[in-house]
Amino acid sequence: MGYAEKRGAYWRARYKIEPGKYGTVQDSTGVKVEFRTKREAKKAADEAEIKGRPTTTPGRMRFGNWANVWYERQDLAASTMQNYRRHIEEHLLPTFEDRELGSISSADVNAWAKSERGAGYADASVKTWRGTLHLLLADAVDEGLIPSNPATKRRGRGKRVGRSRSRGPEKAITTALGVLLMAERAALLSGRDDEFTALVTLGFTGMRWGELVGLEKEFIRPGEVRIEWQLYELDSGEMHRCPPKDDSRRTAVVPDWLTGLLRAQSARLCACHGRAYVFSGHRSANGAVREVGPKLVDVARRAGVSTGTVSAVLNERDSVAAATREKVAAAIADLGYVRGGVTGTVAAHWRRTGFATWLFQPAATGRYPGKNSRPVPILGEPWPGIPVRGRNAAGRADACWVPIAPGLTPHGLRHTYKTMMIELGTPPVLMDEQLGHLDGSVQARYSHTTPEMRRRLTDGLTDLWTAAINTRREMSPNSPVNVLDEMLRPRSSPKFLPTEIKRRLRAGPS
Template sequence: MGYAEKRGDYWRARYKLDSGKYGTVQDANGAKVEFRTRREAKKGADEAEVKGLRPVAPSVRMRFGNWANAWYERQDLAASTMQNYRRHIEEHLLPTFEDREVGSITSADVDAWAKSERMAGYADASVKTWRATLHLILADAVDEGLIVANPATRRRGRGKRAGRSRSRGPEKAITNVLGVLLLAERAALLSGRDDEFTALVTLGFTGTRWGEVVGLEAQYVRPTEIRIEWQLYELDTGELHHCPPKDDSRRTVVVPAWLSGLLRAQTAKTCGCHGRAYVFSGHRPPNGSVRQLGPKLVDVARRAGVSTGTVSAVLNNRDSVAAATRETVVQAIADLGYVRNAASGDLAAHWRRSGFASWLFQPAATGRYPGRNPRPVPILGEPWPGVPVRGRNAAGRADACWVPIAPGLTPHGLRHTYKTMMIELGTPPVLMDEQLGHLDGSVQARYSHTTPEMRRKLTDGLTDLWVAAVEARAEISPRSPVGVLDEMLRTRSSPKFLPTEIKRRVRASSS
């Protein structure tokens, strides 16, 4: 075995030669390598001996920034993974290590960087992810012979104060079945259509990921199941990348007949970006007005010397505008050739994660719009659960606001909610993994298989939960401003709502 030898202010690595004598680790030019620490020298000597007594030479000149860029260019991974690596490198690694020589980075430097990131307010899980990327970059530097040891390697249990508990994130917020229904109803009221109701119920009763629901194609919706083949992953450029689901977890998810009916009732639209017919589309106009050619509303206002609100009033034929001002605005419209909604009056082809969370999901879950100063969602209290008020002086015209349903809940939290539902229903672990797209590599999982009876019991149990949630909602108020839910409430006692056999089973269980 090799050993480290102290030589003044540095260490040299000594390893055994074929002749039985000891040699010193040298660089490519034949000069002995001067290691900064005993540990690095010992590891360099051992690696030289293991690699056929070949000297291991670190690079004392290449800077981390140059190596990280070269490393990134060599990767050929999924677009989402490449995007994440770029974020980690540019936002968290380069600010600290860019001008450092690769061979000069020590374990103490990496630990100090990780500590500073946590002190800046970043979550432990995030810092752990960025450190893993740094470890990958430096591990490849070791393989290339640029350095002899990976300073980002952390020995198990080293530097922890309280075992594993310190690195655990906060518990994920979940809700119950009635919470899913109420959340979906509020989101539909905020968007003004039924699509968001169906989408959130789908998230809560299938455990699909956000990108998988956005990328759900009409051809994969079947009477008793949906097939997850693709997802739409939103990149930093704004492009929605059509790619396989996370971890290539293609799967068939069994769904109750009532949910399949909701999905098939959706009007599928073929988007221009992928040429595929998707079940769901966006709820707002596309964010492209700044790139549209031709005059805009603000241009008309500037030419006429009025506000954009006055121009909008003229376009909407309101009587509040004076005749002379109206003529001025009309003349400006004619002079500029302004055409209202010239680019497109259609909605965006797909939801955007941030827009959906900010303007639909979070207000529905918490009853407040997000921001530095979260404000309550103004509503008119009748009909229950209230209709959101919009426009000027919305808060003054409202007479009520929503109370929270599930503070801290996120769209991914509905995936956790679905897993909890399955546990409560006694679903076998092998079927739960199949539904969620998880892979269990244990021996027990290898000898476990799903059966049609397992799937039938799951769909029956989900149907029971849904029936109970609709009944509980009807007790609060027998009608709903959301069309699809109102239809369910009105017909819940008829075979149109659920198959007769299931209704008979539900009645028998409650008697």
């Protein structure tokens, strides 16, 4: 690769002619060009190395060298740069690094794609990597390094069945009741209400994962949520604050009950970004979510007392009645609680893998992850059961969770939300607005959302939520999760009543 060399008050551009020999960029008269900035000199050197080397003929540059030059020229979002680098280093260079650009044929590209699929990678992933390869080679065509792009695939060529380019395996989704039940389980696994509110928000807004993690308190407004930023997790572990995918900033309408849930979440000032985020991470920042044992709140739930009472028992205070002490002691023995067993500083933000693997997956499938996947052992009371942790957890348990939505992922809740909107008869223009999609058709250009559309959507979502709450109440009238237990209590307020009943109450007696 070329480089910039400082020469007093200016920079000159140096590029490699052959091993051990470098040239300097000159103008048409043969005079060495003096550049004002290092960046200008570096860019000119890179271009000269590609186009101006006397010993370089079209097609002779190696793929690895071109990939380095191409990547350095990109000026994109940090998440996109990370993805490009991962595609190149992990999937393209192992096969093409030492190949000359002119020697790569369509047959070579197809053979590479076939070998990637044979290695167990999903078709969608191979398609993405091939897209990056196509982009690299298309730019090489523009530079005159190769005459045509061997990664170009004619539509329909080489496909075994069908003509669609986007068919894939079935996507797992769930229902409003499934969202509620999984949210309750996630809260029981984490020992706090945050995960309950988070899963309900994903299921009833269709937000992307990064948008949920990056949701700031100031964007929670009456009846709506403004999606302005996301937090994207880089390979380095840094949470990068950037616009949503495809710059899909939007205002999503939400029912009043969901606004109340989100506002009940206390804003936490994030040290790494200096902003108040609605949600914080779970457990230690070193990724040891899977190593946590039973928590103080688990003991309180099992004994049917407050966490303060459990703390008073552990601190041997005289203010606790003997009968209560016995209940707390029995709960500690049942759960295998060890005081001080959970250590580490609570992370500022969730990590995608930790959340999906150790909270979402057990909540959806009823099983912990791993090769030797095992059911989540629970104590059956109070319903739906308190997870048992520690040594001999299975031996101390008296039940286990059953699956709710096998195969579901956090992104699958976005599909679930779209499906619920279709069931409610939501107009396509409003569905696109809610999800941040862009329809470039003529029909979409002449379609617009109205307040009445939004009201019907929020009323419909409220009806789905009310039905889910009523069904959950029939299973058990109480919940160990505080925020859900409040909702399960019978209420005379019309807040949780179906939409038609609320309309009649507003209209008064006929």
